[in-house]
Amino acid sequence: MALDKNWFTEINEKGGTAFSLKTTRVLHDERSPFQHITVYETEQFGNLMVIDGFVMLSERDNFFYHEMLSHPALFTHHSPWRVLIIGGGDCGTLREVLKHQEVAEVWQVEIDERVTRIAEKFFPELCDTNQDPRAHFHFGDGIRWVTEALPDSYDVIIIDSTDPIGPAEGLFTEPFYRQCYRALNHEGIIVQQSESPLLHMDIITAMHKAMKQAGFQTTLTLNFPQCVYPSGWWSATMAGKSTALMTIRESDISKRDFTTRYYNLAIHHAAMAYPAFLEAQLGDQPHHF
Ligand code: SAM
Numbered sequence: 001m002a003l004d005k006n007w008f009t010e011i012n013e014k015g016g017t018a019f020s021l022k023t024t025r026v027l028h029d030e031r032s033p034f035q036h037i038t039v040y041e042t043e044q045f046g047n048l049m050v051i052d053g054f055v056m057l058s059e060r061d062n063f064f065y066h067e068m069l070s071h072p073a074l075f076t077h078h079s080p081w082r083v084l085i086i087g088g089g090d091c092g093t094l095r096e097v098l099k100h101q102e103v104a105e106v107w108q109v110e111i112d113e114r115v116t117r118i119a120e121k122f123f124p125e126l127c128d129t130n131q132d133p134r135a136h137f138h139f140g141d142g143i144r145w146v147t148e149a150l151p152d153s154y155d156v157i158i159i160d161s162t163d164p165i166g167p168a169e170g171l172f173t174e175p176f177y178r179q180c181y182r183a184l185n186h187e188g189i190i191v192q193q194s195e196s197p198l199l200h201m202d203i204i205t206a207m208h209k210a211m212k213q214a215g216f217q218t219t220l221t222l223n224f225p226q227c228v229y230p231s232g233w234w235s236a237t238m239a240g241k242s243t244a245l246m247t248i249r250e251s252d253i254s255k256r257d258f259t260t261r262y263y264n265l266a267i268h269h270a271a272m273a274y275p276a277f278l279e280a281q282l283g284d285q286p287h288h289f
Contacts, residue, residue: 008040008048010055012230015199019230021045021058027122032114034167039122045228047122049090051162055228057090059123066092067263068224068271069236073156073191074100075249075268076238080155081105086142086171088160089115092126094135097158099258106135111167113139143170149183157184159192164203172207177214177239187243194237197223197278199230204237205281211239220245221282222271224262246272
């Protein structure tokens with residue numbers, strides 16, 4: 001059935017899928033120096049940000065992704081004081097990170113300032129903690145930022161990027177992970193959005209290999225739902241320099257003093273469980289040390 005012009009459709013040619021949302025109007029459309037950014041008002045999912053034809057986030061369901069990109073890593077590291085977010089221009093991940101009182105400083109390094117300015121206007125609830133004195137913003141290339149960082153600068157690095165094409169391509173490579181390894185404290189962790197376990201297993205497998213080659217001892221893929229992304233099922237892949245990624249701060253998770261809509265202790269455990277086909281591809285989950 002052909003859809004009329006009131007539907008936004010993201011076509012995933014390689015995966016042979018498409019996903020549509022019914023829209024009511026275009027709120028914003030611009031070509032920044034880096035990409036084509038559009039914001040739609042949708043009928044059921046609130047505002048929707050699309051970059052270069054790919055869905056970035058909707059108001060209704062971004063909490064799955066933003067919570068899973070931040071809380072598992074922060075509750076795995078025993079003292080996540082210094083956090084770096086690469087990409088993440090919509091500020092949804094930053095907002096979740098700032099919920100952790102022990103975080104002393106967060107740097108967000110986004111290549112395209114326009115994404116953040118547009119998010120401030122059309123996704124204000126994601127940006128409502130941007131004035132937090134612990135939050136710092138730099139608009140520039142995340143690869144360059146990490147390459148220039150001093151050793152032992154961060155406890156956790158979160159890579160909240162677009163797909164591995166264009167400016168984000170280099171964020172999925174061994175040389176970049178090597179720089180992250182260097183910039184992290186000896187118990188440091190990285191976590192990166194890693195696409196769909198159903199459609200992009202090649203990307204996930206390559207990430208594990210590159211992270212290990214860069215020196216990380218342990219790697220672990222978390223899986224969770226995200227209905228607006230291709231296949232509706234998404235993942236985040238973590239790598240630890242020396243930290244056992246499956247040993248988590250369970251009592252701190254249960255006693256956390258902030259609200260979440262998806263993340264909790266049971267979900268953290270569930271996200272770490274490898275379905276059989278993931279286990280076949282990636283091997284056993286890393287064991288408790
Ligand atoms: N949740 C989204 C997804 O997976 O579709 C990602 C959202 S966030 C808007 C992604 C951001 O990564 C974009 O704003 C893009 O500008 C930024 N980005 C891409 N490559 C980058 C790089 N090399 N350095 C810093 N930011 C980058």
